[in-house]
Amino acid sequence: MIRKFRGDNYYDAGGGRDLAEGRLVPGRCANLGSGLLALLNAFPQNAAARRLSAGSFAFKLAGAIVILPFASLLARGLPVLITNPREAVVGFHVIYNLVRCCACLALVDRVAAISRRLLPDRAVTTGELRPLYLDPAGLVTPSLALASASREVLRIGDIVRVMLDNVSDLLRRNDLTVARETMRMDDDVDQLYAEVKSYLTLISREQLDEAESRRWTDIISLTINLEHAGDIIERIVSDIEEKKISQRLAFSEQGLGELDDLHARLVSNLRLGLSVFLNNDLRCAEQLLAEKERFRDLERAYSHKHLDRLAGHSMRTMEISALHLDLIGNMKRLNSLFCSTAYPVLDAAGALHDTRLRRRSLDTLHVKE
Structure with a gap:
């Protein structure tokens, strides 16, 4: 000492x-x-x-x-x-x-x-991203192969989350380097998507019991949804580069606050959706579906508020406004993809029909009000 x-x-x-x-x-x-x-x-x-x-x-x-x-x-x-x-x-x-x-x-x-x-998340930038968990030796044991595929899908989810974090940064700063790197990361998502899909096709479906067959379907469904999410984020960043960064525009303080709120909920729902996929927790699945409805309501409300603010603004403001509305719409699509993991869990528990009935009842009450 x-x-x-x-x-x-x-x-x-x-x-x-x-x-x-x-x-x-x-x-x-x-x-x-x-x-x-x-x-x-x-x-x-x-x-x-x-x-x-x-x-x-x-x-x-x-x-x-x-x-x-x-x-x-x-x-x-x-x-x-x-x-x-x-x-x-x-x-x-x-x-x-x-x-x-x-x-x-x-x-x-x-x-x-x-x-x-100072220490941002960064995906691998050199060479082709390779899968870490898709062990060919595990294919002879379906349960082990499905577990390996699940881990690789969660890895894809991590890359998508980093892409979302970069979108949050781009909402504030006109950083072309971050934009280009984020669009490149979609190639990583596509590569791992192809690897997982190929791996799953090598699993003998005849050897799977009913639970394993459902798990196989859940894995391929989430893989497809995350690949779609990567494409949407790439499109979001491309629009930001074209309409905001190149024009050196910025969102209004109120508009940025609305986008931040939706983005934070989007990241939270991605994490919750991956948790539901991993644990098949019924309560979390119900919460995820409720968050999906809440996000839909906010998307609608923020779109209306934004349109109300447009009266009397300049053409330059209209350009950033179009991007704002496109972002809200794309965030809604992303949220639907992230929340889709709730449906298999609710369906397996026999709760999906009741959940939809409750939602229809609430929608009816909302219309009457």
Whole structure:
């Protein structure tokens, strides 16, 4: 352990007040060292792991910078409150970490945004993206082959999510590099889609029982929907490049807020849809279908609000307005694709008919009102 030396002596366990003074600084240094080690270990991992470690290290570094100038003062004051030197050191560390955590809570969102900007998700850009989980040896065991295909489909879902994150960035910034990279990522989706489809055709359907046959259908359906989603996102980004980036236009503050709301719901529904696909959870499937209806209502409301704002605006505003309405429509199509995983789960549980009846009843009440 790093030790703090004074001009006279370094005091050990029985050294009273100087024990606290001798261990406050080394404790912070050890804390920084552990954070740095975690950061170094995270570099070979994905971008999310690197962001998490970088944010943690940033908070530890900020805490150390704030507390170090007051180390001597705290070391002299702690024994007044806690006479046992060991308890004083422990008490300091507990209080320090508690205060640091509370102080950092307000900065979590801002630090997360900065870390995402500095360490963005990026798909493989060199060479052809290859499947990771489609093991040919697993084809002799249908359950294993289906599990492998499911993992690869979830990987496609991760790429689609990154593409959506880039769309959020492009709504704010006219970044041609991000736009081109996002459109290129659709090639990755297409490649993995073809690989999964080819792998599934190699599974002998005669060997599948009823549950495995349903799972096979669920996998190929989600794969097709994610491939369609990649195409839609590519079209969205192409429109943004043509109508916004090249013209150096920007959305209005109110319009951007509406698009942000729909985008956040879209990402949430993608994650929920993938979770439903993975776990076949009935409650989550019902929630997903409810979110689909909520998204449809918001799409309609935001379209009407946007049209109401158009009166008296210039032709330049009309150009960005057309893009705005196209984005809302394409987001609705994406949401329908992401929410489609709910239907097989509801159908298997016999709840799909009841859910549709409830929805029709609500629609009827809405019309009457």
